[in-house]
Amino acid sequence: MDIKKVGIIGTGTMGVGMAQVCAQAGIPTVAVKATPGTPERAQAGLEKSLARMVERGKMEAAEKDAIVGRIAFTTDEGAVADCDLVIESIIEDLDTKKALFKRLEGVCTPDALLTTNTSTLSVTSMMAVCEHRQRVAGLHFFNPAPAMALVEIIHAFETSESTVRALEAFCKEIGKDPVIVQDTTGFIVNRLLTPYLLSAVRLLERGTGDIEGIDHAMMSGAGHPMGPFALADYIGLDVVNAMAQNIYNDARTDHHNPPHTLTRLVELGYLGRKTGKGFYDYSSKPPTANPALKHPIS
Numbered sequence: 175m176d177i178k179k180v181g182i183i184g185t186g187t188m189g190v191g192m193a194q195v196c197a198q199a200g201i202p203t204v205a206v207k208a209t210p211g212t213p214e215r216a217q218a219g220l221e222k223s224l225a226r227m228v229e230r231g232k233m234e235a236a237e238k239d240a241i242v243g244r245i246a247f248t249t250d251e252g253a254v255a256d257c258d259l260v261i262e263s264i265i266e267d268l269d270t271k272k273a274l275f276k277r278l279e280g281v282c283t284p285d286a287l288l289t290t291n292t293s294t295l296s297v298t299s300m301m302a303v304c305e306h307r308q309r310v311a312g313l314h315f316f317n318p319a320p321a322m323a324l325v326e327i328i329h330a331f332e333t334s335e336s337t338v339r340a341l342e343a344f345c346k347e348i349g350k351d352p353v354i355v356q357d358t359t360g361f362i363v364n365r366l367l368t369p370y371l372l373s374a375v376r377l378l379e380r381g382t383g384d385i386e387g388i389d390h391a392m393m394s395g396a397g398h399p400m401g402p403f404a405l406a407d408y409i410g411l412d413v414v415n416a417m418a419q420n421i422y423n424d425a426r427t428d429h430h431n432p433p434h435t436l437t438r439l440v441e442l443g444y445l446g447r448k449t450g451k452g453f454y455d456y457s458s459k460p461p462t463a464n465p466a467l468k469h470p471i472s
């Protein structure tokens with residue numbers, strides 16, 4: 175199946191990032207804002223990030239304009255009616271996603287591929303509300319979508335082989351490096367990454383090292399581009415906490431249970447880079463450890 179037009183539902187960081195990737199590969203893309211309001215902020219954010227790449231000499235101005243020109247930002251879900259592939263990237267709430275899949279079946283043609291970018295929710299549960307289940311799958315991009323090569327293609331219970339093959343071909347066409355995964359909570363990357371991030375928090379709680387020390391060790395000793403605390407802040411502590419909770423609810427294994435310090439930071443509204451404070455305080459350059467963590471939080 176040839177994917178000539180892509181619809182993205184949700185214009186948050188991942189939605190806009192995936193739209194950029196598709197448009198950059200020359201594919202006309204519709205980006206639908208899923209929550210109330212206009213999509214202008216999302217479009218302005220994309221243009222700003224592309225303008226920075228032009229300034230840094232990583233992209234020609236003409237390419238930037240071409241990418242922006244290939245993305246139609248809208249608030250109309252019906253605009254994905256003629257898309258061959260839809261990727262939803264709305265709030266990580268199963269009931270909201272199921273309702274969206276039901277609506278998409280009414281909007282899209284019966285052979286359009288309907289996919290979810292969920293991190294830890296069940297693709298099979300979304301498939302269950304659909305009539306044409308063979309075309310439902312997961313398509314899990316990583317943040318930042320334009321820079322991270324991997325896409326997990328999630329094979330849910332009734333996903334057809336032709337759907338998986340079409341998604342695999344699509345990923346390669348947009349320059350990504352796909353892996354096929356069975357529908358297990360957290361798939362591969364988040365199933366392994368989440369307990370790693372939680373283990374770093376537990377080391378901090380035990381006093382094994384401080385935030386900067388643990389990050390430095392994993393960058394310098396294990397070759398990671400970011401240490402676990404910088405990465406957790408980058409992903410968003412609410413997202414990490416929700417991923418841990420979802421995997422824990424499914425697996426009931428202690429190492430997936432979110433540690434006290436993480437849940438307290440989320441409760442306090444310290445969600446990482448997006449709120450200016452998480453494990454680090456981003457008001458200083460370079461960021462320093464969040465002073466709230468100088469003493470154990472209880």
Ligand code: CAA
Pocket residue numbers: 223227232292293315316317318320321322364399400405409413
């Ligand atoms: N748009 C386009 N390109 C971008 C970009 C963006 N938003 N952000 C970074 N890039 C590109 C840069 O242009 C650059 O490309 P070239 O090498 O071709 O020049 C490359 O990425 C590296 O970027 P920078 O030089 O600006 O910065 P860096 O070297 O510090 O890398 C990073 C930044 C890519 C974020 C790197 O630190 C990294 O890989 N961090 C780990 C990120 C990670 O693990 N993400 C997965 C999170 S888990 C997840 O997403 C799953 C989930 O479900 C929650």
